Amino acid sequence: MLDGASARAEDGLKDRFAIDLLAQRIRDAEAGLAAAKQTLASLIVRQRAEQAGLDQIERRHADLESRTISALAAGNNGLAESGAAAVAELRMNAKSAAPPCRASAKRRYGCAFRWSGRIAASSTSTRA
Numbered sequence: 804m805l806d807g808a809s810a811r812a813e814d815g816l817k818d819r820f821a822i823d824l825l826a827q828r829i830r831d832a833e834a835g836l837a838a839a840k841q842t843l844a845s846l847i848v849r850q851r852a853e854q855a856g857l858d859q860i861e862r863r864h865a866d867l868e869s870r871t872i873s874a875l876a877a878g879n880n881g882l883a884e885s886g887a888a889a890v891a892e893l894r895m896n897a898k899s900a901a902p903p904c905r906a907s908a909k910r911r912y913g914c915a916f917r918w919s920g921r922i923a924a925s926s927t928s929t930r931a
Contacts, residue, residue: 864893 871886 860893860897864890867893 867886867890871883871890874880874882874886
């Protein structure tokens, strides 16, 4: 009878520790899930910022090209030449600024790039 009671007590103890272990694993999994959600949110914010930067570069590129074409049509070759140089610099900086990241940028520019202050500074300093 003592052996039966001892076995039941041992089983109860094992069950209690198993439940505690499962509860700890659930807490660990919840913490991992919370960290993954935070990482995902951070990546989404970063992607949106990079998209906004890419959109800004695209607008600046289109603006520089239209100004260069207008200057060329108006016969202002000096301004057209500086505009073409600014467009070329913008493209060169954009291609060398970051590692490949997005297929849409790759389709548009032949390589993907990331927004950086260096691109903005170089394109505003040679504005056509």
